[in-house]
Amino acid sequence: MAKVNDNYLKLPGSYLFSTVAKKAAAYTEANPDKEVIKMSIGDVTKPLAPAVIEAMHKAVDEMGTAEGFHGYGPEQGYDFLRNKIVEKDYAARGIDVKADEIFVSDGAKSDCGNIGDIFSVDNKVAVCDPVYPVYVDTNAMAGRAGDFTDGKWNNLVYMPCKEENGFMPQLPEEKVDIIYLCFPNNPIGVAATREQLKPWVEYAKKNDAVILYDSAYEAFITDPDVPHSIYEIEGAKEVAIEFRSFSKTAGFTGTRCAYTVVPHELKVDGVELNGLWNRRQCTKFNGVPYVIQRAAEAVYTDEGYKQTREAVAYYLENAKIIRESLTEAGFTVYGGVNAPYIWAKTPNGMKSWDFFDKLLEETGVVTTPGSGFGPSGEGYVRFTAFSTKENTIKAMEKIKAIL
Amino acid sequence: MAKVNDNYLKLPGSYLFSTVAKKAAAYTEANPDKEVIKMSIGDVTKPLAPAVIEAMHKAVDEMGTAEGFHGYGPEQGYDFLRNKIVEKDYAARGIDVKADEIFVSDGAKSDCGNIGDIFSVDNKVAVCDPVYPVYVDTNAMAGRAGDFTDGKWNNLVYMPCKEENGFMPQLPEEKVDIIYLCFPNNPIGVAATREQLKPWVEYAKKNDAVILYDSAYEAFITDPDVPHSIYEIEGAKEVAIEFRSFSKTAGFTGTRCAYTVVPHELKVDGVELNGLWNRRQCTKFNGVPYVIQRAAEAVYTDEGYKQTREAVAYYLENAKIIRESLTEAGFTVYGGVNAPYIWAKTPNGMKSWDFFDKLLEETGVVTTPGSGFGPSGEGYVRFTAFSTKENTIKAMEKIKAIL
Numbered sequence: 001m002a003k004v005n006d007n008y009l010k011l012p013g014s015y016l017f018s019t020v021a022k023k024a025a026a027y028t029e030a031n032p033d034k035e036v037i038k039m040s041i042g043d044v045t046k047p048l049a050p051a052v053i054e055a056m057h058k059a060v061d062e063m064g065t066a067e068g069f070h071g072y073g074p075e076q077g078y079d080f081l082r083n084k085i086v087e088k089d090y091a092a093r094g095i096d097v098k099a100d101e102i103f104v105s106d107g108a109k110s111d112c113g114n115i116g117d118i119f120s121v122d123n124k125v126a127v128c129d130p131v132y133p134v135y136v137d138t139n140a141m142a143g144r145a146g147d148f149t150d151g152k153w154n155n156l157v158y159m160p161c162k163e164e165n166g167f168m169p170q171l172p173e174e175k176v177d178i179i180y181l182c183f184p185n186n187p188i189g190v191a192a193t194r195e196q197l198k199p200w201v202e203y204a205k206k207n208d209a210v211i212l213y214d215s216a217y218e219a220f221i222t223d224p225d226v227p228h229s230i231y232e233i234e235g236a237k238e239v240a241i242e243f244r245s246f247s248k249t250a251g252f253t254g255t256r257c258a259y260t261v262v263p264h265e266l267k268v269d270g271v272e273l274n275g276l277w278n279r280r281q282c283t284k285f286n287g288v289p290y291v292i293q294r295a296a297e298a299v300y301t302d303e304g305y306k307q308t309r310e311a312v313a314y315y316l317e318n319a320k321i322i323r324e325s326l327t328e329a330g331f332t333v334y335g336g337v338n339a340p341y342i343w344a345k346t347p348n349g350m351k352s353w354d355f356f357d358k359l360l361e362e363t364g365v366v367t368t369p370g371s372g373f374g375p376s377g378e379g380y381v382r383f384t385a386f387s388t389k390e391n392t393i394k395a396m397e398k399i400k401a402i403l
Numbered sequence: 404m405a406k407v408n409d410n411y412l413k414l415p416g417s418y419l420f421s422t423v424a425k426k427a428a429a430y431t432e433a434n435p436d437k438e439v440i441k442m443s444i445g446d447v448t449k450p451l452a453p454a455v456i457e458a459m460h461k462a463v464d465e466m467g468t469a470e471g472f473h474g475y476g477p478e479q480g481y482d483f484l485r486n487k488i489v490e491k492d493y494a495a496r497g498i499d500v501k502a503d504e505i506f507v508s509d510g511a512k513s514d515c516g517n518i519g520d521i522f523s524v525d526n527k528v529a530v531c532d533p534v535y536p537v538y539v540d541t542n543a544m545a546g547r548a549g550d551f552t553d554g555k556w557n558n559l560v561y562m563p564c565k566e567e568n569g570f571m572p573q574l575p576e577e578k579v580d581i582i583y584l585c586f587p588n589n590p591i592g593v594a595a596t597r598e599q600l601k602p603w604v605e606y607a608k609k610n611d612a613v614i615l616y617d618s619a620y621e622a623f624i625t626d627p628d629v630p631h632s633i634y635e636i637e638g639a640k641e642v643a644i645e646f647r648s649f650s651k652t653a654g655f656t657g658t659r660c661a662y663t664v665v666p667h668e669l670k671v672d673g674v675e676l677n678g679l680w681n682r683r684q685c686t687k688f689n690g691v692p693y694v695i696q697r698a699a700e701a702v703y704t705d706e707g708y709k710q711t712r713e714a715v716a717y718y719l720e721n722a723k724i725i726r727e728s729l730t731e732a733g734f735t736v737y738g739g740v741n742a743p744y745i746w747a748k749t750p751n752g753m754k755s756w757d758f759f760d761k762l763l764e765e766t767g768v769v770t771t772p773g774s775g776f777g778p779s780g781e782g783y784v785r786f787t788a789f790s791t792k793e794n795t796i797k798a799m800e801k802i803k804a805i806l
């Protein structure tokens with residue numbers, strides 16, 4: 001008799017963002033005349049950059065000719081893209097990353113989830129709390145998280161990020177094997193400086209642990225003390241895998257391209273993880289569409305860079321509007337300087353979902369309840385800066401009006 | 404201390420197709436003046452259909468405007484595509500498949516590999532021998548295959564497909580839980596009729612087993628007795644998951660789109676696999692690019708259908724040329740009628756790799772050694788029909804000349 005993966009049955013019912021979407025849909029149905037402004041899911045709204053559009057048209061034309069047609073490409077990505085990543089994202093910052101350490105993929109979500117394939121079930125995993133749910137759920141599915149009781153998985157190590165520690169996780173007291181870090185952080189929107197990252201690399205070296213470093217929001221960094229890559233920290237290539245994405249950098253959420261860096265120096269019990277990940281990708285993945293890789297390549301042209309950075313600046317301006325407006329309205333807020341997320345403390349100690357409901361009912365603004373990201377997110381809601389500027393201003397005015 | 408997934412370390416060194424590619428590259432380097440004709444990897448050569456190109460251009464334009472921009476799409480695929488699949492691939496053949504049973508993805512290889520996520524490690528798996536290596540390797544990686552000794556994994560059940568059984572697998576004598584079937588078959592190129600499939604559905608029902616049915620080559624079916632979907636067999640929706648792809652149907656090997664059908668009726672120990680796969684995809688996948696889904700949709704327009712079927716007919720004509728030429732040259736060949744693959748017996752009982760080398764050295768034609776697909780493939784090589792017609796004819800003439 002076939003048997004399912006029982007770990008799936010332990011997952012709590014519904015995914016955070018679908019619950020949020022359902023509540024928003026129910027509100028719209030009950031209030032068809034009222035406007036809804038979504039500041040919940042981290043999805044971009046600005047169109048793709050003209051340079052990207054141009055590159056895609058050119059690649060589509062190639063695919064329609066016998067000479068320009070591309071069939072199966074390398075599972076790891078085309079050299080034209082891997083070389084550009086090496087040059088522009090790493091060499092330009094003085095970081096030595098090789099092209100064969102870059103694995104182009106369809107998304108950081110896929111990679112953050114699939115990376116678990118190359119690790120034993122028998123690893124102790126540490127996650128920040130609150131946290132991007134994919135890290136937790138994929139480990140739960142793989143059987144690394146244990147059982148879910150009282151809002152926590154009993155085999156995960158949670159690293160609380162709260163007001164009292166400046167929302168920075170502390171080094172785990174017990175020994176852990178795999179550590180997920182995300183800076184600039186989702187959902188809190190804070191970023192770690194070089195000095196703040198150093199102890200993590202030291203911890204990983206000392207304990208033979210691996211850091212899974214999600215750097216999907218690096219394009220939003222404005223502070224020179226905040227590293228764009230964990231490899232800016234000495235020794236990090238021996239202990240860390242880095243995830244990057246074009247989703248937020250270049251508005252590729254519906255275009256799908258990302259990459260993961262697995263340095264050759266990174267060995268676990270003498271085994272190069274680069275080889276294992278390469279084997280995983282060659283066996284279970286067939287590369288990113290040719291036209292999409294050409295689109296990603298265009299992000300690195302002078303024009304493409306300028307255009308995509310303008311979009312990032314636009315979202316950062318929204319973040320500033322949210323931060324300042326909420327502060328003015330009496331909220332305590334965090335993040336939003338090096339990230340498109342603003343972490344707002346609910347007024348009078350309200351529960352996250354209660355405040356989410358209040359905002360939705362009274363203003364039509366959709367946020368994400370902090371508690372959905374983990375127990376330590378209780379008492380907060382997350383705003384995203386990805387709306388239009390007009391809607392962002394409108395949402396802030398509505399919120400000010402009810403307080 | 405972090406621990407790797409030890410199962411990866413049990414995998415034999417190199418992937419079949421990379422060894423083939425390396426040998427071909429070495430030949431080219433040693434013989435720069437000689438032409439190489441690749442009939443090894445199953446990659447298409449004809450450009451994308453004009454209707455597909457047009458749809459992609461239109462979608463690219465949309466992505467460059469504020470009104471037409473698409474961010475995150477549904478992880479399962481857009482309704483416009485799922486509905487077309489339901490209508491054209493299933494309802495048109497009298498098969499009742501619902502849109503929410505369709506999961507659009509980036510490839511059948513990804514899906515065939517990732518589907519293992521929702522099953523327990525503790526399942527007995529049966530595969531055909533010879534077999535598409537992905538089924539075996541992904542189970543080995545997950546720990547379901549045991550150890551690799553003497554060319555076989557000791558915990559897999561191999562179902563030999565040989566001349567004496569018409570290359571049709573026999574029902575396993577021992578009880579198995581998961582059965583991989585691929586018809587029209589890769590690598591042998593034979594197809595199962597409705598009558599031949601029925602006992603498999605019965606077996607699965609009787610033993611509470613699940614059939615993973617890879618139907619990536621269904622567009623090549625010419626025989627009316629051969630079903631295009633396993634759901635043409637009564638009761639199959641209760642026991643089978645079906646994998647389909649646009650790779651060979653519409654030349655999408657470098658464009659990347661496929662889909663998997665998980666019927667609601669399919670329950671394992673009372674659990675709907677549809678829900679588990681949905682959870683897997685929502686957690687570890689973010690959907691196929693919008694422009695690519697529009698490209699796939701165009702395959703179902705009248706023009707797109709006509710154009711893509713012309714390409715399939717072109718490859719089938721190549722298959723006919725290969726079959727007839729090799730037969731004329733004294734070879735015993737199979738397949739190539741309902742599939743783009745021809746399975747040729749080596750002359751005088753030569754070993755697969757020896758004959759591969761002989762063909763490469765003496766004609767510059769690259770095939771795939773049958774033994775690379777499993778022990779029962781020894782004594783065969785696989786030809787693919789995806790070259791140009793000119794190269795196919797040229798290759799056949801060269802082979803005839805050396806025999």
